[in-house]
Amino acid sequence: MAAHHREAGLTGMGVSSSTDRPFAKGHGTGNDFLILPDPDGGLPLSAEHTMRLCDRRTGVGADGILRAVRCAAEPEAGDMANTAEWFMDYRNADGSRGAMCGNGIRVLARYLVDTGLCAPGHIRIATRAGIRRVHVPDSAGAPIGVGMGRPVLPGPGGITVTAGGRSWPATQVDMGNPHAVVMLSDLTAPGSLRSAPLVEPAGAYPLGVTVEFVVSHTAEHLQLRVHERGVGETLACGTGACAAVAAFRAGTRRSGPGEYLVDSPGGRLRVGVGPEGEMELAGAAQIVAHGTIGAPLWDTGA
Secondary structure (H helix, E strand, O other): OOOOOOOOOOOOOOOOOOOOOEEEEEEOOOOOEEEEEEOOOOOOOOEEEHHHHHHOOOOOOOOEEEEEHHHHHHHHHHHHOOOOOOEEEEOOOOEEEEOOHHHHHHHHHHHHHOOOOOEEEEEEEOOOOEEEEEEEEOOOOOOOOEEEEEEEEEOOOOOEEEEEEEEEOOOOEEEOEEEEEEEOOOOOOOOOOOOOOOEEEOOOOOOOOOOEEEEEEOOOEEEEEEOOOOEEEEOOHHHHHHHHHHHHHHOOOOOOOOOEEEEEEEEEEEEEEEEOOOOEEEEEOOEEEEEEHHHHHHHHOO
């Protein structure tokens, strides 16, 4: 990985040859992503490309890919072009497409501001789950916040999660992507999480589900581990932190506004709940490297 400085604006965003393509790498509380600039929508990103790039031994390594494309150049986002300039095309490490990623959108916003493509302040970014409003402060090290909307809890569904040889009931939460939240007293109970937890009944989530294991230390302080669909166990999950808060509030019959700290192996996120149940996610997000992808990772992944 060749790290180097990029000038602000679109300089350096074009493809330098048929095989060399620029990228950046960033993370939000340890949840790491590759950012592929594609302002004009001409990048042929396949599932094979994504898997090769995200491989931590033979690729660059990441939990997922954020393709930064203008809404006007992306068929999926054309109807949002009047409200948002940029679309977050999020891909999980296994090549599948994701609708929303709370940490990813904060990292993408950091990138857009760092490269001069957006000014600090409030930025609207389109996703497959709709438009999200992100706030990027002037200070590079300040937390970045994003409005996550209202969680949807479909009610009792008889969902059971099995991991580490044990089973627990789970709460279903939709944050623009599906979650199954298990409340525990011990975060070591699910075991290593090297493989995806079993979620039953079979077929409840035909496209997969992200599973959170959560303990509550106080009424405003949660800790979690997460197995993200299409990725595996990750150091943090933004939508997962919101889902954990939503499930905790439902289980303890809490209502009204509130502020919560959610700790994961990668660090701390803050989740605020507004009067109407809308959620705000905030935490650190950084761009740590820029580089160029060459032929071995790109051309062979077409």
